[in-house]
Amino acid sequence: MKTASRILGSAFFMAGYEVQDAPRYGAERRGAPLFAYVRADRSPVNERGIISHPDLVVVSDDTLVGMPAAGVLQGIDQHTVLLINSHEQAETWSERLNSAAKIIILPAREDVEDRAELPYIGSSCAAASAALCGVISWQMFADALSEELSHLGDDVVRQNLEMALTAFDAMLPYAGIVQQTGLPSAAEYQKPDWVELPFEAAAISAPAIHAGATSVKVRTGLWRTMRPIIDYQRCSGCWWVCSTYCPDGAINVTAEGLPEIDYDHCKGCLVCVAQCPPQAIESIPEHVAKQRESSAVDISGGSHDT
Amino acid sequence: MTRKLLTGNSAAAWGARLARVEYTPAFPITPQTEIIEDLSLWIDRGEMDALMVTLESEHSMITAAGAAASSGVRVFTATSSQGLLYGMEMIYTVAGWRAPFVMVNVSRGLSSPITLESDHSDIMAARDSGFLQIHCATCQEITDSVLLAYRLAEHKDVRLPAIVNQDGFYLSFTREPVDLPDAEKAAAFVGEFDPENMQFKSGAPLSQAMAVLGGGPYSYFRYEVHLALQRVLSVYDEIADEFADVFGRRYDIIDNYQMDDAEYVFVMMGSFATKAHDAVDSLRQAGWKVGLARVRVFRPFPQEKIRQLLTGRRAVAVIDQNISMGMGGVLHSELATALYGLKDAPAVLASYIGGLGGRDVSQQEFFEMIDELKQACDNGETLPPRLLYTQNELTEIRNLQAIAQAEHAEIKQAEINKAESKKK
Secondary structure (H helix, E strand, O other): OHHHHHHHHHHHHHOOOEEEEEEEOOOOOOOOOOEEEEEEEOOOOOOOOOOOOOOEEEEOOHHHOOOHHHOOOOOOOOOOEEEEEEOOOHHHHHHHHOOOOEEEEEEOOOOOOOOOOOOOHHHHHHHHHHHHHOOOOHHHHHHHHHHHHHHHOHHHHHHHHHHHHHHHHHHHHHOOOOOOOOOOEOOEOOOOOEOOOOOOOHHHHOOOOOOOOHHHHOOHHHHOOEEEEEOOOOOOOOOOHHHHHOOOOOEEEOOOOOEEEOOOOOOOOOHHHHHOOOOOEEEEEHHHHHHHHHHHHHHHOOOOOO | OEEEEEOHHHHHHHHHHHOOOOEEEEOOOOOOHHHHHHHHHHHHHOOOOOEEEEOOOHHHHHHHHHHHHHOOOOEEEEEOHHHHHHOHHHHHHHHHHOOOOEEEEEEOOOOOOOOOOOOOHHHHOOOOOOOEEEEOOOHHHHHHHHHHHHHHHHOOOOOOOEEEEEEOOOOOOOEEEEEEOOHHHHHHHHOOOOOOOOOOEOOEOOOOOOOOOOHHHHHHHHHHHHHHHHHHHHHHHHHHHHHHHHHOOOOOOEEEEOOOOOOEEEEEOOOHHHHHHHHHHHHHHOOOOEEEEEEOEEEOOOHHHHHHHHOOOOEEEEEEOOOEOOOEOHHHHHHHHHHOOOOOOOOEEEEEEOOHHHOOOOHHHHHHHHHHHHHHHHHOOOOOOEEOOEHHHHHHHHHHHHHHHHHHHHHHHHHHHHHHHHHO
């Protein structure tokens, strides 16, 4: 999304707009929700920070819409255009969200199952946004994309351009639907709902959280998008290299001196893959591993307790 | 000149590159790391002729910076927040060495609790060290201020290290259009670093030491740092004029907007000032005589300029994105010190604390501050300090506390159950 914001920002800039684009990072891990924003205006952009009342909201992963912590729906009203990359219809989303926003669907690709692996989604979203704003030509957008992705090589640029053009063309019927709104006016504004912070004793006001031993229970393995798999035919049984390098202590050593990956807590950083001296650890996409698991269960027919 | 979109971090790295720095000791910390990443990429590609060394801590990094500067090398480094505090012993020490170099600080709130977002409490902790402090509001200003900072720091009347401060996220990760100064012109503007009598060459080894001294000599050296820092105020204009002549952009010690006839004034530092800029426009449209004074050079503190600027105004809202625990906003106290006893000092000097940990300040809040100032003036009252904080934010913290208390109760209950099962 950071790249998407940069492509869109550069496209506006090339079209003669003053621009501000920025990502917001929260938790630093693969697959964590991330957002970015772009402001564009004919005059210099002085406003800063998260856009409180966006004219356009683009959602690349529709599972985030219903997640309150992701804040996708914050500050949207009837003037907002909400573009969702989804398999579902706009009407379905309108009903589900009971929102006055103008909802437009960027059709999600049929072949994509894993939300951590959405190829070209940044370019597609940026292109769709450019088309919806209606002030950026395809050529200008293509130039911006090529500039932002040039360090990745010609092939990557070409593939991204191809996907972006599909998204751009799909949105052309709605070109110009996004309307620029101004900042609140001092002549008439809603007063901030300021409160006085009361004094509270340290028992309440110290920022300490006490909870049970959660680190074992929290299955951080759910964050994994790539899964390391040990090939025991090749494992030399040194036992210590992978288990020592694992930053999460998620590789245990059995009584026989063999390493065993705790998939409930392995986050898929793949440090073990890089470190294993006989290269006995390979990595495969998590969704492929899951498919293999479920078919293995089907074949063995009830090998697991139900 | 090339106008391009750059983040605050890239703008800082460009400043160092254009100043032709020779040495960059480095240590990573969010949200500053990209500065070092840009520099290392350029050095690796041979686009920048400098040596980068990654140190094991900010304490060592600042020591290395001071040591290299003391040997006549042009040095650049960068840090943020906890990193600045980790190096704090050396921040004071290298200023005492009179070692001139430039460090960019990317402001981020301090622990505890932890945050990654902008807040000036980190840079305020370096307030009394002897470093110059320049606070930026835009990405453009970061590149330009790094160039200006070398001129000020290396000036023979000053010769002190300088911090160029930018706000985390609001500038560090935000791309804005930046006019990149022409490399030749920038190099000519910054000039060669003349270390004068600081001499150290590996080919001609020398000892250099700082003596341990009693009160009399100690006072002399410390007060000389103070006087040298104040000299910045008298050499500043000439350097800023030269910069304006070459690059067409003028930076004053205090950046004034709509101040000529302003009755009500916002005084603040950092990138939130561009938001206040918009608020001033809107308030003016609604008929208010409002202005904005952004303190750009905070150390040395431009006391005389503040006096000239603010006497005769009706009321001032000081917005501090920092808090001195047990006292309040730092800029507010300093303005009160500057204005004390002046006949025409503003009747109301209100303190607002806003933007801690990256907490945004809305346009409506700027409008409301001016409304409060007017009410206070009309009623002949003073205003108590205010933390910008809304009912929604209080509700949010109440929800978090409820979760924490539920967790706590669960643990307590588990302990009771365990004790009872033991009895049985």
